[in-house]
Amino acid sequence: MALAFDRDELTAYLAEVFPQVRDDFVIDALAEDHLTLRLRTSERHLRPGGTVSGPSMFALADCAVYAMVLARVGRQALAVTTGCSMDFMRKPEGGADMLGRCRLLKLGRTLAVGDVLLYSEGAEKPVARATMTYSIPPAGSAAARAG
Amino acid sequence: MALAFDRDELTAYLAEVFPQVRDDFVIDALAEDHLTLRLRTSERHLRPGGTVSGPSMFALADCAVYAMVLARVGRQALAVTTGCSMDFMRKPEGGADMLGRCRLLKLGRTLAVGDVLLYSEGAEKPVARATMTYSIPPAGSAAARAG
Amino acid sequence: MALAFDRDELTAYLAEVFPQVRDDFVIDALAEDHLTLRLRTSERHLRPGGTVSGPSMFALADCAVYAMVLARVGRQALAVTTGCSMDFMRKPEGGADMLGRCRLLKLGRTLAVGDVLLYSEGAEKPVARATMTYSIPPAGSAAARAG
Amino acid sequence: MALAFDRDELTAYLAEVFPQVRDDFVIDALAEDHLTLRLRTSERHLRPGGTVSGPSMFALADCAVYAMVLARVGRQALAVTTGCSMDFMRKPEGGADMLGRCRLLKLGRTLAVGDVLLYSEGAEKPVARATMTYSIPPAGSAAARAG
Numbered sequence: 001m002a003l004a005f006d007r008d009e010l011t012a013y014l015a016e017v018f019p020q021v022r023d024d025f026v027i028d029a030l031a032e033d034h035l036t037l038r039l040r041t042s043e044r045h046l047r048p049g050g051t052v053s054g055p056s057m058f059a060l061a062d063c064a065v066y067a068m069v070l071a072r073v074g075r076q077a078l079a080v081t082t083g084c085s086m087d088f089m090r091k092p093e094g095g096a097d098m099l100g101r102c103r104l105l106k107l108g109r110t111l112a113v114g115d116v117l118l119y120s121e122g123a124e125k126p127v128a129r130a131t132m133t134y135s136i137p138p139a140g141s142a143a144a145r146a147g
Numbered sequence: 148m149a150l151a152f153d154r155d156e157l158t159a160y161l162a163e164v165f166p167q168v169r170d171d172f173v174i175d176a177l178a179e180d181h182l183t184l185r186l187r188t189s190e191r192h193l194r195p196g197g198t199v200s201g202p203s204m205f206a207l208a209d210c211a212v213y214a215m216v217l218a219r220v221g222r223q224a225l226a227v228t229t230g231c232s233m234d235f236m237r238k239p240e241g242g243a244d245m246l247g248r249c250r251l252l253k254l255g256r257t258l259a260v261g262d263v264l265l266y267s268e269g270a271e272k273p274v275a276r277a278t279m280t281y282s283i284p285p286a287g288s289a290a291a292r293a294g
Numbered sequence: 295m296a297l298a299f300d301r302d303e304l305t306a307y308l309a310e311v312f313p314q315v316r317d318d319f320v321i322d323a324l325a326e327d328h329l330t331l332r333l334r335t336s337e338r339h340l341r342p343g344g345t346v347s348g349p350s351m352f353a354l355a356d357c358a359v360y361a362m363v364l365a366r367v368g369r370q371a372l373a374v375t376t377g378c379s380m381d382f383m384r385k386p387e388g389g390a391d392m393l394g395r396c397r398l399l400k401l402g403r404t405l406a407v408g409d410v411l412l413y414s415e416g417a418e419k420p421v422a423r424a425t426m427t428y429s430i431p432p433a434g435s436a437a438a439r440a441g
Numbered sequence: 442m443a444l445a446f447d448r449d450e451l452t453a454y455l456a457e458v459f460p461q462v463r464d465d466f467v468i469d470a471l472a473e474d475h476l477t478l479r480l481r482t483s484e485r486h487l488r489p490g491g492t493v494s495g496p497s498m499f500a501l502a503d504c505a506v507y508a509m510v511l512a513r514v515g516r517q518a519l520a521v522t523t524g525c526s527m528d529f530m531r532k533p534e535g536g537a538d539m540l541g542r543c544r545l546l547k548l549g550r551t552l553a554v555g556d557v558l559l560y561s562e563g564a565e566k567p568v569a570r571a572t573m574t575y576s577i578p579p580a581g582s583a584a585a586r587a588g
Contacts, residue, residue: 086230236407258576349497352496
């Protein structure tokens with residue numbers, strides 16, 4: 001299946017629908033079922049001791065799969081996070097950006113699933129893993145309008 | 148088993164070890180294996196449309212179980228989040244505080260598990276559920292020193 | 295909301311749609327949003343050393359939420375497991391039945407969520423916890439026919 | 442890090458410690474941090490309609506990560522499943538074997554994490570995904586003896 005956006009169009013569309021994270025995230029790479037999202041780590045993403053906070057890692061994983069789904073379904077549709085599982089495996093490095101490498105595992109009519117490995121840039125082993133599930137409300141439904 | 152802190156002591160200890168969230172969270176109630184944590188919802192926790200963001204809900208759940216574990220293990224020990232699962236079930240109300248009602252399910256020597264129901268204050272049905280798992284490094288171990 | 299079945303009707307309906315587990319499970323209690331399912335532990339549910347196997351605990355949790363959903367949606371609808379998270383917290387006792395205490399957290403038009411605490415009968419603390427999510431295909435849809 | 446067993450040795454060791462699944466599973470491939478486990482699908486793994494049951498998929502994922510961990514830690518150590526998350530994405534084919542492709546994400550002193558994609562043999566898209574976490578009790582501890 002083709003992408004509905006290229007990387008520049010997706011960047012612009014995310015900034016439009018999700019303005020509050022525009023400065024935090026950069027789409028590094030986009031392919032048919034892969035996307036790499038960069039968290040530009042700054043002071044507000046850190047915990048004392050200098051590691052990236054759990055909520056910032058959640059936001060990176062969530063936004064990576066969300067962007068991947070939008071890249072495929074385009075402007076018509078909405079996607080609402082319904083589920084998440086994460087495992088935190090190593091300590092992130094506070095001085096480095098964090099990369100979320102997303103793999104789209106399923107894009108159905110009403111349900112999407114993607115998983116993400118999160119890396120401190122330059123490190124070989126993942127800091128965390130996440131799976132995010134999205135509900136895609138039918139266009140025109142109450143949930144879609146409310147989205 | 149007894150609590151290592153009462154509510155005021157736990158509030159003070161959290162502010163000490165976790166200063167960056169001091170203004171966001173209030174411990175509403177504390178018992179041997181239950182704790183209610185309040186997210187004082189403000190602009191920075193919201194998404195456009197006025198709903199509480201996913202990362203803010205993650206932070207509420209994580210902090211609720213973390214505080215519950217600290218209330219039991221006291222000053223000696225550390226706790227590091229190792230896993231999380233969440234289900235987002237209803238739309239939160241942006242104008243209301245959010246309450247995380249935590250139940251401690253297991254507190255072992257090295258592993259703790261708690262689950263949390265998240266409510267918009269005043270609403271009857273939960274907005275989300277979460278389970279958080281924590282590793283409790285042995286006092287004096289490298290992980291504990293690094294924590 | 296009312297139940298579509300009482301306990302005897304639900305027992306009969308489960309035996310009809312799910313005959314292969316008829317001998318394993320008994321509905322101990324049913325209320326509007328709670329259900330207790332008993333696993334009649336026998337040799338084939340055990341691991342060496344006499345503990346109940348992980349797949350048997352998965353089956354108990356899955357079947358408990360499935361039965362709870364059917365009790366509410368009745369004969370018209372189908373439910374397909376889409377997600378699961380479990381935490382295994384204590385060693386189950388092989389000589390005892392296992393009870394799954396399910397709480398229905400959400401029953402939407404297309405999505406249901408329930409969680410389950412699993413106990414060895416007679417023990418006070420839970421052996422495991424689970425959350426199961428179900429997709430409820432619209433009646434007459436391809437997924438429902440295929441279900 | 443090196444493997445403690447090759448494929449034949451691991452097959453023999455699994456049959457020794459886990460005899461009840463000897464006829465169900467075959468190790469198709471083993472590398473330093475990957476393992477493919479085959480479920481030889483037979484009548485007892487199926488649901489009416491001919492799809493592979495949820496508990497059988499859970500068992501495949503659990504056994505794949507367990508075998509991967511044993512392949513690395515060898516005879517000294519034990520591993521106890523502590524957590525699991527799964528997403529069921531497509532209908533498995535009842536007539537085909539199922540393959541679990543495991544990737545070891547972390548192997549720490551006390552905690553291991555692996556994820557698994559589950560495929561019906563011959564199909565391109567995964568039926569399900571799973572993440573399993575294991576606790577590795579210190580040799581000689583009570584948990585290890587009880588394991």
